[in-house]
Structure formats: structure tokens, C-alpha cells
Amino acid sequence: MPKVEDKIGKPLSPYAVTKHTNELYAEVFGSLYGMELIGLRYFNVFGRRQDPEGVYAAAIPKFIQVFVTGQSPVINGDGTQTRDFTYIDNIIQANQLAATTKNMDAIGQVYNIAFGEETVLIELVETLRDLLAKFDPEIAQLKVCHGPERLGDVRYSLASIDKAKRHLGYKPTHSVWSGLSEAIKWYWESLSVVK
Numbered sequence: 001m002p003k004v005e006d007k008i009g010k011p012l013s014p015y016a017v018t019k020h021t022n023e024l025y026a027e028v029f030g031s032l033y034g035m036e037l038i039g040l041r042y043f044n045v046f047g048r049r050q051d052p053e054g055v056y057a058a059a060i061p062k063f064i065q066v067f068v069t070g071q072s073p074v075i076n077g078d079g080t081q082t083r084d085f086t087y088i089d090n091i092i093q094a095n096q097l098a099a100t101t102k103n104m105d106a107i108g109q110v111y112n113i114a115f116g117e118e119t120v121l122i123e124l125v126e127t128l129r130d131l132l133a134k135f136d137p138e139i140a141q142l143k144v145c146h147g148p149e150r151l152g153d154v155r156y157s158l159a160s161i162d163k164a165k166r167h168l169g170y171k172p173t174h175s176v177w178s179g180l181s182e183a184i185k186w187y188w189e190s191l192s193v194v195k
Helices: 014-033 059-068 088-100 121-133 137-141 162-168 176-194
Strands: 039-042 074-076 110-113 145-147
Touching: 014 039, 039 088, 059 121, 059 176, 074 121, 088 110, 088 162, 088 176, 110 162, 121 137, 121 176
Parallel strands: 039 110, 074 145
Antiparallel strands: none
16 A cells, blocks of 8 residues: 555456456557557546446445435445545546557556545545535434455555656646545435425
8 A cells, every 4th residue: 555556456356357368458459559558447436416326336326326215324344444435527627638648658657536535434424424414414314234244345445646647747626625625516316306
């Protein structure tokens, strides 16, 4: 920790294997066919227009949807696991920088795209409860439950974003907390319809 691009650990899930495989394909296509490719490794993206029902739906909209429907959220494990949550505006910035870079040293590389800060899961869920309670005070009474740990779940996740800063000029503008403050109204208005 933090995770750096050139140190690949052993993938713990089929999802992780597919991500690594995509990068291998890109490397081969780049070297064989001269394609100018850049890989972006997104870390725990959240923000407006995010579907909590998708196959790879992120934790934040799932937790929000549970709170909005008046249920107690369940955290797998003790809640001390960490993630590097990344607001959508940071992702948009990274995509634009990668698509328009004139830095030839940036081509053929893979970059971690994150905020570069760990967030403890239980603290995140408690903050979501506090933010949503401003819309519906009954949410403040909901307890957080704990379930069994998930197989293949990474315990701690933190990205080094130094390489993206150096090669692409990436400068994330939103921490998890500022991103949540900006997106919470959208989440409330969009997900409370499901009630």
C-alpha cells in the first residue's frame, strides 16, 4: 500500500482477472499494431447517474438505496476495510487528460485513477446515514448491520496516483467527502423514487 501500477498482485476474483487481461490485450495491440493506448484503473467510482442495480454497482449507491427505503444496511465483515473512493468528476478529468495528452511518455502506460486517500467503510456508511437524515430524520435511527466477509474481497485499498499526476497532469478535485456533499441531493432525488 499504496497500490502502484507496476506491482500486480495475485487477482482474488474473476473481475480482477478480467481487468488484468484487458491490460495485457492493450499492451499486445500497442506493440503489434502501433496503437497509442492508455489504460486507466478506476478505484471505487461514485457520483450522479450511478445505477445501484448494476452487475458491478458500487457500494455507495447500494448503501444509499438501502437507507432511502428505510432498511438497515449490511456491511460484509467488521467495517474496518478501506477503499479509495473516487468521485465521477475526477474520472471525467482523467479521461479527458488521457484522450488529449501530447506527452508521448504517457502512451502505452497504465494509470491508477483515484483520489489517493483511504476511507474506512463503517465511517463512510455512518456519514451517508447522517447526510440522508437531513432529508428524512427517521434514517438517523437505522442501525448498521454486519454480515460475513465476502470471498475474494480486498481488505485495504489505496491507490498511488503519482504516475497519473506526473504523466497526465491529473489533479483530483473532489475527495470522497466533497463528492458526497455534491452528489447527495442527486442520490436522494433519484433513489427515493424507489421507496
